[in-house]
Amino acid sequence: xxxxxxxxxxxxxGMTNKKSLKCEQHLGHNAMYWYKQSAKKxxxxxxxxxxxxxxxxxxxxxxxxxxxxxxxxxxxxLHTLQPEDSALYLCASSQEGAxxxxxxxxxxxxxx
Amino acid sequence: xxxxxxxxxxxxxxxxxxxVLNCSFTDSAIYNLQWFRQDPGKGLTSLLLIQSSQREQxxxxxxASLDKSSxxxxxxxxxxxxxxxxxxxxxxxxxxxxxxxxxxxxxLQVFP
Numbered sequence: 671x672x673x674x675x676x677x678x679x680x681x682x683x684g685m686t687n688k689k690s691l692k693c694e695q696h697l698g699h700n701a702m703y704w705y706k707q708s709a710k711k712x713x714x715x716x717x718x719x720x721x722x723x724x725x726x727x728x729x730x731x732x733x734x735x736x737x738x739x740x741x742x743x744x745x746x747x748l749h750t751l752q753p754e755d756s757a758l759y760l761c762a763s764s765q766e767g768a769x770x771x772x773x774x775x776x777x778x779x780x781x782x
Numbered sequence: 783x784x785x786x787x788x789x790x791x792x793x794x795x796x797x798x799x800x801x802v803l804n805c806s807f808t809d810s811a812i813y814n815l816q817w818f819r820q821d822p823g824k825g826l827t828s829l830l831l832i833q834s835s836q837r838e839q840x841x842x843x844x845x846a847s848l849d850k851s852s853x854x855x856x857x858x859x860x861x862x863x864x865x866x867x868x869x870x871x872x873x874x875x876x877x878x879x880x881x882x883x884x885x886x887x888x889x890l891q892v893f894p
Binding site: 676701703710711712713715718720725726758760762764768769770771772773774775776778 | 813814824825827831873880883885886
């Protein structure tokens, strides 16, 4: 499989649940990203990992916890979320330098 | 503050028209600029990537131009088709940072 793969595609969770989003890239890129897309807002950068090291945390609440075990995999662990956290969560990867970004299909998260 | 703005927010045109979508950005010291397409509820598909040293890029019926001095990029769609209906997003990377900053997008509808 090529490109950036995200699972699950859809997720409904209660505010007390713990769940994880998974992202995998097969492009040999060395940087991976989590973005949040809410209705009528620009995409918001959440986290950046470069060579497995977190280089950016864009003031994201601690109920979102990223994990990057290697350059090909990225997780977003979720716990005690709020209804306003419902959104499309997009993963992307790029090659450091002048390369463009490749995005996955996203996980549609609904918090009830 | 580094920001990206897209106008118009929405556009509805009959099939066959040639279209121009606009993107403007603060701070002309960009590294590259990327145009994406997003279908409803889906991830982002990369259309064109323009490096800071380039003036334009072409792919099929799409042509993107870059004018750093004026802080503008345009996406030109020739002979529009109903299948072109989607939201088009402009995103800018400044310097050699890990951040890709997005505009709010232009929602395009092409009717038969």
